[in-house]
Amino acid sequence: MAAALPQKKRSLRGRRLVVVDIENVVGGAVLAIEQAVRARLSIKEVAALNGSEHVVIGTSHVGVVSTGLGWPGPRLVVRSGENGADLALLDVLTEERVAERFDEVVLVSGDGIFAEAVADLGSAGVEVTVVGHPGRCSKRLRLAARRTVLFDRLGVGFGGAA
Secondary structure, three states, rough: OOOOOOOHHHOOOOOEEEEEEHHHHOOOHHHHHHHHHHHHHHHHHHHOOOOOEEEEEOOOOHHHHHHHHHHHOEEEOOOOOOHHHHHHHHHHHHHOHHHOOOOOEEOOOOHHHHHHHHHHHOOOOEEOOOOOOOOOOHHHHHHHOOOOOEEEEOOOOOEOOO
């Protein structure tokens, strides 16, 4: 479990990390550039992306080209196999000193595999928001986060906080 940082170090950060499980957003591997474009536009709306945040997208090798072309700029982490994209993103959240570097994390996924990492970040004083699909967002993950925001049922925008 991550320990809370001394206030002196925490006041120097002021940074925001947006972690995107793009396969969770689109419902599978990103096979078309348009899928990544739609995901980017929807996430930009709900997370109020302004270009100053650090964005990391997890994908498998199957979707890496379409994701990269449809959403240029962010860091892509790639791992294949069962839960590959999730595991690549978990490495980011647990092994890259996120609590020391960011005040806020927005996790775009509904997968319960992230619940412990989200709880640890919250315990370390990081404000964590989870963005997921209604009916497909893990209860454990929602409980671990400070705030949950759900995609609307049409997939165009997002609903209110849950």
